[in-house]
Amino acid sequence: xxxxxxxxxLKRCYGCYACSMACKTTNHTxxxxxxxxxxxxxxxTYPNVVRQSLPxxxxxxxxPSCLEVCPTGATQxxxxxxxxxxxxKCMGCKYCIMAxxxxxxxxxxxxxxxxxxxxxxxxxxxxxxxxWEEKSGVGVATKCDFCLDRVSEGKLPVCVEACPAKxxxxxxxxxxxxxxxxxxxxxxxxxxxxxxxxxxxxxxLFPR
Amino acid sequence: MDPKVxxxxxxxxxxxxxxxxxxxxxxxxxxxxxxxxxxxxxxxxLSTTVGLWIAFPAILIGxxxxxxxxxxxxxxxxxxxxPGSSWIARGTWIIxxxxxxxxxxxxxxxxxxxxxxxxxxxxxxxxxxAGIVFAIGTMAYTGILLSASKGIPFWRSGxxxxxxxxxxxxxxHFAIMLGMTLFGTVASTLEPLRTMALExxxxxxxxxxxxMFFLQAAFRQPDSRESAMRILRKYMFIIGYFILGxxxxxxxxxxxxxxxxxxxxxxxxxxxxxAVLGLAGGLILRQAVLICGALPTLNIxxxxxxxxxxxxxxxxxxxxxxxx
Numbered sequence: 001x002x003x004x005x006x007x008x009x010l011k012r013c014y015g016c017y018a019c020s021m022a023c024k025t026t027n028h029t030x031x032x033x034x035x036x037x038x039x040x041x042x043x044x045t046y047p048n049v050v051r052q053s054l055p056x057x058x059x060x061x062x063x064p065s066c067l068e069v070c071p072t073g074a075t076q077x078x079x080x081x082x083x084x085x086x087x088x089k090c091m092g093c094k095y096c097i098m099a100x101x102x103x104x105x106x107x108x109x110x111x112x113x114x115x116x117x118x119x120x121x122x123x124x125x126x127x128x129x130x131x132w133e134e135k136s137g138v139g140v141a142t143k144c145d146f147c148l149d150r151v152s153e154g155k156l157p158v159c160v161e162a163c164p165a166k167x168x169x170x171x172x173x174x175x176x177x178x179x180x181x182x183x184x185x186x187x188x189x190x191x192x193x194x195x196x197x198x199x200x201x202x203x204x205l206f207p208r
Numbered sequence: 209m210d211p212k213v214x215x216x217x218x219x220x221x222x223x224x225x226x227x228x229x230x231x232x233x234x235x236x237x238x239x240x241x242x243x244x245x246x247x248x249x250x251x252x253x254l255s256t257t258v259g260l261w262i263a264f265p266a267i268l269i270g271x272x273x274x275x276x277x278x279x280x281x282x283x284x285x286x287x288x289x290x291p292g293s294s295w296i297a298r299g300t301w302i303i304x305x306x307x308x309x310x311x312x313x314x315x316x317x318x319x320x321x322x323x324x325x326x327x328x329x330x331x332x333x334x335x336x337x338a339g340i341v342f343a344i345g346t347m348a349y350t351g352i353l354l355s356a357s358k359g360i361p362f363w364r365s366g367x368x369x370x371x372x373x374x375x376x377x378x379x380x381h382f383a384i385m386l387g388m389t390l391f392g393t394v395a396s397t398l399e400p401l402r403t404m405a406l407e408x409x410x411x412x413x414x415x416x417x418x419x420m421f422f423l424q425a426a427f428r429q430p431d432s433r434e435s436a437m438r439i440l441r442k443y444m445f446i447i448g449y450f451i452l453g454x455x456x457x458x459x460x461x462x463x464x465x466x467x468x469x470x471x472x473x474x475x476x477x478x479x480x481x482x483a484v485l486g487l488a489g490g491l492i493l494r495q496a497v498l499i500c501g502a503l504p505t506l507n508i509x510x511x512x513x514x515x516x517x518x519x520x521x522x523x524x525x526x527x528x529x530x531x532x
Contacts, residue, residue: 010508039506039513054513056506065358071297072286089286092279094220095296098357103503107220107279139279192506196358206509 003081004146005173005201006160007180007189008055012167015040015053022162026147028131031114033106035144036159055168057159058083058104058144059192059200066096066105066143074141081173081201082146090140097141101196105143146170173201217438218360218501224277226495229350230379231270232303233372233490236347237380239263239310243336243343246317251400258387259380260317264310266383267303267346295356299349306342313339347376350494360501362435367422368497374418378411379490382457386483389476398472401479405464408486412458419493431504439500444492453489457482 015038023029023036039054060083067075067083074089075096085096097105111129113121121129136142147157155161160168171180180203183189189203242259245252275281288300313335322328351372354363385404388397426436439445460482467475506513 041511041513043511052511054506054508054511056513068293069295069356071288071290071294071300072283073289074283074286089283090280091283091287092281093277093287093296094279095294095353095357097220098218098354098359098363098501101359101504102506103359109279137280141279190508192508193504196504204508 001079002172003174003201004060004151004170005081005180005203006057006146006157007169007183007203007205009165009167009169009183009187009205010052010054011205011207012165013038013053013055013163014165015051016164018162018164019055019159019168022158023144026150026158028128028135029106029142030108030111030129030132030138032112033108033142035104035106035142054204055159056102056104056192057202058146059102059198059202060146062199062201063197065099065101065196065198066141069095069099071095082148082151083143084145084148085136085141085143087136087140092139092141094141100143101198102192102200105141107141108138110138216503217499218503221277221498221501223495224273226491226498228270228273228277229353229372229494229498230491231266231273232346232350233376233494234379234383234487235263235266235270235310236306236343236345236350237376237378238266238383239306239313239343239380240340240347240377241380241384243313243340246336247333254388254392254397255384255400255404257318258391259384260310260314262380262383262387263343264307264314267307267310271303271307295349295353299346299353302342302345302349306339306346309335309339309342344373347373350376354497354501357501359503360435361429361431361504362426362501363497365422365425365432367418367425371415371418371422371493374411374415375490375493378408378415379487381408381411382483382486382490385479386487389480389483398475401475402465402467405461405479405482408482409458409461409465412454412461412486416454432502435500435502438502439496442496442500445496448492449489449496452485453492454486457486457489460485 017038019036020034020038027035029035035057037056039056041052041054043050043052060081064075064077064083067077071093072089072091074086075083076086077083092107094107097107111132113119113125115122150157156170160170169180169183171178173180175181183205184203187205189205191200191203238259242256242263245259246256275284278284288297291297291301313332316322316332316335322331348369351369355365355368357363381404385401385408388401423436423440426432460478464475464478464482
């Protein structure tokens with residue numbers, strides 16, 4: 001069974017948020033929930049300032065702390081390394097949210113409209129809410145699942161497909177001949193905060 | 209705008225969890241003191257009775273607060289499925305056993321004459337010893353639950369369980385003292401109250417030392433420093449916890465201990481005020497620790513990704529011309 005992972009080339013990412021938008025429209029996540037986030041950072045002093053974007057998602061760690069702390073067994077790690085949440089077992093204690101040092105998990109108590117002043121849900125929001133309840137639902141912990149439905153059909157995760165800069169590469173990380181493995185080796189891919197000890201399977205390529 | 213930018217505060221555990229942690233601590237502390245006093249005997253019967261009447265309802269109500277916070281409470285029956293790795297699963301078992309033992313002890317102590325027979329006394333003593341073990345487990349669990357949370361550096365300290373155990377003992381103490389002033393006669397409770405006031409004052413001093421050690425340890429870690437700074441900027445923490453929740457009860461307990469004979473009527477009121485303030489301080493401590501828990505900063509190759517601090521005077525500071 002392949003172990004899936006992802007490489008994100010920060011030299012290519014220019015912070016357009018296409019991955020965030022594609023994820024939201026495909027997975028119908030509620031307002032305030034971002035399975036694919038983009039963080040921004042500014043480093044340096046004028047005139048030598050660099051603005052760097054950092055796409056972040058569930059790291060599908062080899063040693064996920066969310067899996068360890070889940071009291072009900074709702075968080076599971078599949079044979080292909082993808083970490084998932086079984087909504088029928090999750091009791092919504094939110095302990096996994098506190099345990100994930102990458103802030104990849106969310107839980108919402110209710111679906112609120114994107115529009116202000118208590119306006120009723122629009123037809124599109126009603127559709128999204130229904131789709132979300134089938135997939136996950138309110139009250140339970142949610143997170144990126146590497147677009148499991150798409151991957152099982154042989155497609156790429158939607159954030160990978162949507163990235164206009166081709167900054168995201170997805171594939172079997174345990175296959176030394178796969179594109180992701182070659183890139184990690186050739187360009188010395190790094191993981192975020194290795195000191196957390198979770199052994200993430202999302203690697204970043206950084207300008208040197 | 210993503211509300212969950214790194215460096216920002218967690219918002220998933222709020223006051224319901226704070227009340228749960230507080231009541232769990234009060235229950236554990238009150239039961240431990242009540243059970244220990246049941247062994248010490250003479251003159252401490254009222255404190256045992258009051259402690260047992262506090263422990264069971266407190267842990268029961270506290271658990272209801274936890275259930276109220278669950279997103280999907282219908283799955284709560286699964287909460288003890290993974291005691292091998294999850295502290296919530298372990299806590300489910302610890303609290304469940306403690307709840308049963310505290311209930312049994314209360315019923316046997318208050319509603320039966322089992323304790324009058326020699327064999328019955330032994331049964332109650334065995335329950336009390338087991339109850340003390342699980343009461344201490346409950347007090348420690350409320351802190352370990354937080355210290356095992358890898359995503360919040362402020363909580364991820366071995367000192368947190370110590371803080372919570374000491375605070376739980378203090379609040380349990382105050383809860384019993386408050387109960388004694390409400391349900392005992394002044395004449396019968398005066399001496400036990402003066403002894404307990406001295407114990408409470410000592411415990412409060414210990415809590416001050418432990419909380420100061422916890423905060424200075426948090427300041428020394430870059431990822432938890434922001435939380436430590438935030439908590440010290442909160443009026444709720446400084447005034448509500450440090451001044452009204454620790455300093456005021458400490459002074460009042462010393463007054464009670466040093467009170468002269470003949471001032472019985474005023475002592476009950478002073479004890480009650482000190483106890484209420486001490487209890488409120490325990491709740492404020494837990495709420496403040498929860499709401500000041502900040503996510504760690506993500507970093508890669510020297511870049512830190514957190515909230516972007518923008519200059520307050522944009523035009524003057526980031527103009528196109530270099531500064532003179």
